[in-house]
Amino acid sequence: MTIAIDESSRNPMRLEGKLSAIIVCWILGLGSLLAWNTMLTIGDYYYELFPKYHPSRVLTLVYQPFAIGTMAILAHKDEKLNTRKRNLAGYTLYFLGTLALLLLDLGTSGKGGLGNYIGICVIVASFGVSDALVQGGMVGDLSFMCPEFMQSFLAGLAASGALTSVLRLVTKAAFEHSSNGLRKGVILFLAISTFFEFLCIVLYAFAFPKFPIVKYYRSKAASEGSKTVAADLAAVGIKAPTQTGDDANTQVGRLSNKELFLQNIDYALDLYLIYVLTLSIFPGFLYENTGTHNLGSWYPIVLIAMYNVLDLIARYIPLIKKIELKSRKGLMVAILSRFLLIPCFYFTAKYGDQGWMIMLVSFLGLTNGYLTVCVFTAAPKGYKGPEANALGNILVLCLLLGIFSGVALGWLWLIGNSEF
Template sequence: MEAKEEATVSLLHHTTPTNNGDDVITNHDSFNLAYIIYLILGTGMLLPWNAFITAVDYFNYLYPDRSIDRIFAVVYQSVSLLCLLLIVFCFRKFHAYVRINIGLGLFLIALLVVPLMDWFYIRGQSGLYDGFYVTIGVVGLSGVANALVQGSIIGSAAELPERYMQAVVSGTSASGVLVSLMRIFTKAVYPQGSNDGLRNSAILYFIVAILFMVICFILFNVVSRLPVIKHHNSKLRNEPELIQEELPLSASIWETIQKIRWYGFGITLVYIVALSIFPGSVTEDVHSTALGDWYAILLITCYNVFDLIGKSLTAVYLLKNANIALGASFTRLLFYPLYLGCLHGPQFFRTEIPVISLTSLLGFTTGYFASVLMILTPKMVQLQHSETAGILVVVFLILGLAIGSIFSWFWVI
C-alpha cells in the first residue's frame, strides 16, 4: 500500500487557499453551478448505457431468444476498454475538449438509431434479427463514445477539488435512477396490453434520452467558461510541479500505475462483482408471476436508487481510509453465494422481498465503496499525474465491468 503522506500532500495541492481577493471571487462556485453541471455530465456519460439495458422489456419482445443484457454488456464494456487503452497509450495528448465533444456526438447517433429503425424498418415486429445486429453495432458505438467521454471527464475532474469528482461519480448513479424513472413513466403512459403500447413507450423513452444528451452537449461547452473552472485550470498551469521537466508518457503512466495499483484493483473487483450479477442475472434469471415484465424494471430501479444513495453518501461522509474500502471490495464476494441462494435455494429466498433486498444492498455497497476509491485514488499521486490517475481509474473501472460482463454468463452455465 502507498503512503498516506503523498495523499495528504496532493490534497493540499488541490485545495490550497489563497489570500488574494480576486482569487476568492473566482474560486467561488456561484450557485454551485459548476458542481451541478459536473453532476449532470456524470449522469449523461452513462445514460446511453443505462438506456439500452433498462429497455430490456422492449428488446426482449423484439428478440425473444437472445440474452439481451448479457450480450449488450459484453459488447459495450469490451469496446469501451479497448478504446480507453488506445486513448491512454496512443491518443492521450489529443485534447480532452475535442474527445468529449466527439463522444457526446456519437452517443446521440447511437440513441437516434433505435427509434429511427423502429419507425422505418422494424415497425414493432418481433424476430427481425437484422435489427438486432444493428442494435449491437450502436451499443458498440456507445462503448466508443463512453471511452472518449468518461475517461476525459473523470480525468479532468481529478485535477479539480474533490467535490467535483464526487459530483461526477454521483452523477453516474443518478443516470441509472433517471433512466429507470424514464422507463417507468414512458411505460405507464401507454397501455401495455398491446405491442403498440410497448413500442410507443420505448420510442418515447429513447426520445427523452436523446433530449437529455443534447442538454449535456450544451452544458459541457458552458462549464469550461465558468470563472471557478478557469481559476482552477489557471492554478494548474502555474503550479511549480507542472513546470518541471516531465517524464516520457509511458514512464509517467507506469509510475502512476505502480502508486495506485492496489486501489485500482479494488475498483476493478467492486465492478466485477456488480456486473457479473447486475443486470444479467437480475433481469433474466429471477422471475415474478405477480409483477411480470415489471419485475426486471423494478429490480433495476432498486439497484440504481441504492447505488445513487451510496455514492451520494460520500458528500456527507467520505471514508478517508482507502484501505478499509479496499477490504470491503473483497468482502463483497459474499454476494455470490447469497445470489445462488436466490436462484437455487429454498423457495422463500427466491421470492420478491429477498431478491429486492439483496439487489438494493448490492447497489448501495457498489455505489459507496466505488465512490470512495474513485475519489481518493487520484489524490495519491503528485499533482502533475492526477489527470493520468483519473483516466487510469476509469481503465480499472471498465476492466472490472468487462470482466464482470463475461463472468455473468457463468450463471447460465
C-alpha cells in the same frame, strides 16, 4: 510562459460558480451513461423482440471490448490529448447513437430479426467508444479539481440509471393497456434520452469552461505542465503556456503511467473488483435467472430500478465525512466482503421470494455507489494536474476491465439452464 492568476482568487473555494459547476458536473455525469442505461432499462422490450438472443448479456458483451480498447489507447496517450475535443466527440456520438436507435425502431416498425439485432449491436459498439471518450476524459479533467466535482459527476452517472428506471416505469404504466404500448413507451423513452445527450453537448461546450472556479483549476493544471486543458482554456480566452524552461522540466519530471499505476495499484484493484461483482449479477442475472414472481413483467424492471436508485443514494453518503471510508485497507476489506453476495443471490433466486431479491439488489446498488465514490475521491490526491489526469484515466480503464470481466463471468449463471 505561465498563466497569470489573480491573487485575490488564490483560494478556489472563494471563486464564483462552484455550485453551478457542481450542478453541471451532475448533468454531464448523467449524460455519460444515460445512453447505455437506456439500453439496459428497455431490456424487456428487446427480450420481446429478440427472445433467443440474450440481449442484456450479448449487448453488454458487445459494448465492453470497444469501451476497453478505446480507453486503453486513450489512457496511453492521455498527456497529449485535447480533452475538449475528446469529451465533445463522446457526447456527440452518444447523441447520434440514441437518435439512431430511435430512427431504427421507427424505420423498422419495431420488428425483430437478425438484421435489426445486428444494427442495434453496431450502435451499442459506438456507445462503448463514447463511454471511453467521456468517462476517461471527464474523470481525468475533474481529478485535479475539487473533490465535490468528482462526487457530483459520479452521482450523475448513478442518476442516469435511476432516471432511466423511473422513466421506464412511468412509460410502461402509461402505455401498458394501449395498443402496442410497450413500443410506444420505448419510443418516448429514447426521445427523452436523445434530448439529454444534446443538452450535455451544449453544457460542456459553452457553460462549464466559463465558470471561474473551473478556469482556475485548468489554469493551475496548465501551469504545472498539463497539455490536455489548452483547448478548454482557449475557448474562454486564456492562452495556455508554452512548454519551455521550468515548465518543460516540470513535464519531464512527471510520473509515468506505470509509476502512477504501481503507486495506486490497490485503488485500481478496488475498482476492478467492485465492478467484477456488480456486473456478474447486473443486469443479466436479474433478467434471466430470478424466475417468475407475482410482479410478472414488472419484476426485472423493479429490480433494475431498485439497484439504480440505491446506487444513486449511496453516492451522496461520502459527503458525510464521518462515514466516508478513506482507509486503503478498509476499502479493500469492504470490497472483498461483497463477494459474499454471490451465494446470497444464488440461494435467494433458487429458494427465496421477490422481497428478499429486491433487498439484495438494493444492497448491491448501495455498496456499489458508496465504494465507487470513496475510491475515486481518495485516489487522485497529492498529484499535480497532468498526473491526476493520467491517474483518472488509468482508474477508469480498470473500472471498465472490471465491467468486462463481470459481464463475461455473468454467463456462468446460465450453466445448467436448459434454455441456454
